[in-house]
Amino acid sequence: MTQSLPLIHFENVSKHYGAVKAVDNVSLTINAGEFFALLGPSGCGKTTLLRMLAGFEVPSEGRIFIDGVDMVNVPPNKRPVNMVFQSYAVFPHMTVADNVAYGLKIDGVPAAERKVRVSEALELVKLGEFGARMPDQLSGGQRQRVALARALVKRPKVLLLDEPLSALDAKLREAMRFELAQIQEKVGVTFVMVTHDQDEALAMACRCALIKNGTLQQLGTPSELYEYPANRFVADFIGSVNMLEGKLMGDERDSAVIDVPSYGAKIYLDHGVTGATGAVVWAAIRPEKIEMLPRDNMMPLEGRSSPAGHNILQGIIRDYAYLGSETVYQVQVGQQIMRVLRYNTARYAEREFEIGQSVWLCWHPQAPAILLQ
Amino acid sequence: MKVRAGYGHKRSALAPLDYAQRWPLKLWLGAVLVFLYAPLVTLVVFSFNQSKRNIIWTGFTFDWYRKLLGDTDLLHAFGNSLMIAMLSTLVSLVLGTLAAVALWRFRFPTKTLFEGAMALPIVVPEICMGVAMLVFFSRILPWPADLIWPLNLGAIVISHISFSFPFVAVVIRARLASFNREQEEAARDLGASEIRAFFDVLVPHLQPALISGALLAFTLSLDDFVITFFTAGPDTITFPVKVYSMVRFSVTPEVNAASTLLIAITVVLTAVALKLQGSDVGKSGGHG
Numbered sequence: 001m002t003q004s005l006p007l008i009h010f011e012n013v014s015k016h017y018g019a020v021k022a023v024d025n026v027s028l029t030i031n032a033g034e035f036f037a038l039l040g041p042s043g044c045g046k047t048t049l050l051r052m053l054a055g056f057e058v059p060s061e062g063r064i065f066i067d068g069v070d071m072v073n074v075p076p077n078k079r080p081v082n083m084v085f086q087s088y089a090v091f092p093h094m095t096v097a098d099n100v101a102y103g104l105k106i107d108g109v110p111a112a113e114r115k116v117r118v119s120e121a122l123e124l125v126k127l128g129e130f131g132a133r134m135p136d137q138l139s140g141g142q143r144q145r146v147a148l149a150r151a152l153v154k155r156p157k158v159l160l161l162d163e164p165l166s167a168l169d170a171k172l173r174e175a176m177r178f179e180l181a182q183i184q185e186k187v188g189v190t191f192v193m194v195t196h197d198q199d200e201a202l203a204m205a206c207r208c209a210l211i212k213n214g215t216l217q218q219l220g221t222p223s224e225l226y227e228y229p230a231n232r233f234v235a236d237f238i239g240s241v242n243m244l245e246g247k248l249m250g251d252e253r254d255s256a257v258i259d260v261p262s263y264g265a266k267i268y269l270d271h272g273v274t275g276a277t278g279a280v281v282w283a284a285i286r287p288e289k290i291e292m293l294p295r296d297n298m299m300p301l302e303g304r305s306s307p308a309g310h311n312i313l314q315g316i317i318r319d320y321a322y323l324g325s326e327t328v329y330q331v332q333v334g335q336q337i338m339r340v341l342r343y344n345t346a347r348y349a350e351r352e353f354e355i356g357q358s359v360w361l362c363w364h365p366q367a368p369a370i371l372l373q
Numbered sequence: 374m375k376v377r378a379g380y381g382h383k384r385s386a387l388a389p390l391d392y393a394q395r396w397p398l399k400l401w402l403g404a405v406l407v408f409l410y411a412p413l414v415t416l417v418v419f420s421f422n423q424s425k426r427n428i429i430w431t432g433f434t435f436d437w438y439r440k441l442l443g444d445t446d447l448l449h450a451f452g453n454s455l456m457i458a459m460l461s462t463l464v465s466l467v468l469g470t471l472a473a474v475a476l477w478r479f480r481f482p483t484k485t486l487f488e489g490a491m492a493l494p495i496v497v498p499e500i501c502m503g504v505a506m507l508v509f510f511s512r513i514l515p516w517p518a519d520l521i522w523p524l525n526l527g528a529i530v531i532s533h534i535s536f537s538f539p540f541v542a543v544v545i546r547a548r549l550a551s552f553n554r555e556q557e558e559a560a561r562d563l564g565a566s567e568i569r570a571f572f573d574v575l576v577p578h579l580q581p582a583l584i585s586g587a588l589l590a591f592t593l594s595l596d597d598f599v600i601t602f603f604t605a606g607p608d609t610i611t612f613p614v615k616v617y618s619m620v621r622f623s624v625t626p627e628v629n630a631a632s633t634l635l636i637a638i639t640v641v642l643t644a645v646a647l648k649l650q651g652s653d654v655g656k657s658g659g660h661g
């Protein structure tokens with residue numbers, strides 16, 4: 001879908017505010033035509049990275065290249081990037097059309113061409129009829145579209161989006177996710193988005209960079225981040241996870257066993273783990289990858305493809321949360337609680353499980369992600 | 374719903390602002406208004422009185438205003454006042470705006486000191502300012518008396534700037550607090566230089582405050598007596614100083630007419646300022 005030509009390159013970029021390291025030695029490459037997300041908890045430095053790309057912050061160390069040009073000493077008004085601000089920052093004293101035309105006017109685009117490009121941009125964001133309106137006559141969602149049109153009309157190499165969906169209500173947010181992705185595909189501009197919302201990043205981005213305390217934790221596609229987290233922080237931040245701390249017992253080329261005393265579990269893996277025997281490792285198991293069966297049934301087939309006594313646990317359901325499309329159960333195993341997710345696929349089904357019920361939990365040997373740190 | 378509406382109605386009769394509906398408070402309000410405005414109304418009414426003495430009403434006339442227009446000294450003083458007010462407003466506006474923007478945007482070691490120093494001309498008693506100006510212009514910067522008009526007004530203009538620009542700065546500063554800095558960044562992001570972003574985004578935002586600040590500076594300068602009295606020379610009499618010198622002989626209806634004119638100008642300008650500030654409040658509310 002996208003040609004992977006590198007467009008943006010962060011090279012050992014750091015940003016210090018006094019003793020605080022907002023960004024600490026980050027290197028990453030963003031490709032042309034990509035929808036890229038900088039993801040992380042608030043205060044992790046992702047916005048600083050975005051603002052350095054826009055030119056509002058200067059890195060303390062390192063270099064930033066856009067299309068091969070070192071950007072560090074280029075002021076914001078000379079960069080081939082445009083930004084959609086978190087507050088949208090639509091100029092309140094200009095009409096919608098004048099807002100969109102502002103950047104073109106500064107560039108000296110002739111009036112006739114300006115008019116055509118402004119109306120094209122407004123059509124793109126479905127505000128074709130709104131050119132003569134003042135911003136205070138628009139809703140929040142419409143103002144965001146003005147900000148988007150105003151940035152895209154300049155045909156930047158990179159469009160920056162600072163928490164683009166955070167101020168919208170839930171329904172509009174979901175619609176806007178699809179629309180932003182569609183607009184990105186239509187214009188083919190590289191989008192770089194900052195968000196603290198993992199759902200947003202997973203839904204829209206081609207690739208994400210997960211940042212914590214100013215350092216890059218993992219770079220990858222949404223499914224790589226979800227299914228192959230690099231460490232415990234990534235596994236925990238993206239989605240929900242059961243984190244089982246254990247010791248690596250046997251580690252063969254095509255199998256490994258992890259002993260988890262706190263859960264009384266033995267985890268069998270059908271692949272090797274590159275770790276020393278006896279080393280502490282963490283098995284991250286997603287709630288939807290655990291199978292739950294009533295205890296009054298016979299013992300299940302040992303978690304299907306695992307040796308006897310492995311990848312299977314006994315538990316008691318302590319609580320559940322019905323979320324419409326799915327139900328999340330809290331299952332007590334020993335002294336620990338495991339989260340198990342079941343999709344509500346049948347409409348008229350009786351409730352399968354009740355609070356206090358004894359259950360079997362089991363999983364496939366490939367279900368856990370093994371984390372060394 | 375009906376019950377609640379009835380309850381709400383009962384509640385509204387006791388609402389705090391409705392205490393003004395009670396008769397003792399109405400009486401109080403009336404008394405306050407009389408004390409405040411009776412002298413002014415008398416002044417205005419007697420400026421149209423035929424009698425030369427300000428005691429008995431004998432008939433309506435415009436004579437005093439006609440006489441006023443024939444008084445070249447008074448007209449000269451009025452011209453001085455307008456010129457001083459315009460010059461000091463212009464300079465105060467630029468100085469006050471720049472000071473407010475600098476204090477709002479930058480952090481520097483002596484910032485608190487500057488903020489305090491700015492407020493000083495507002496709190497220092499006028500008489501002290503007047504004496505200080507007198508000393509300043511006699512010892513440190515003697516202003517030549519024989520310059521052509523309006524340069525001979527320089528000393529008064531400078532002293533008026535010194536007490537009116539802090540008022541402008543205060544008004545601008547208050548308005549700056551509601552400025553979304555992302556708007557300025559957006560202008561920069563779209564290609565504007567820093568200067569251009571200032572004029573395209575910040576100045577339009579400040580516009581209501583600029584207008585009301587200018588009107589404030591203008592009326593302050595036009596009305597000022599104390600400080601001007603200490604800095605004015607024989608050729609640089611302003612309107613309030615001239616009125617004062619007329620009163621020293623007797624309060625004639627001519628003085629009434631002159632004062633009425635000054636009141637009219639001040640009231641109109643203040644009304645314009647309030648109206649602009651009022652619409653500004655409505656606007657910023659709309660933007661959220």
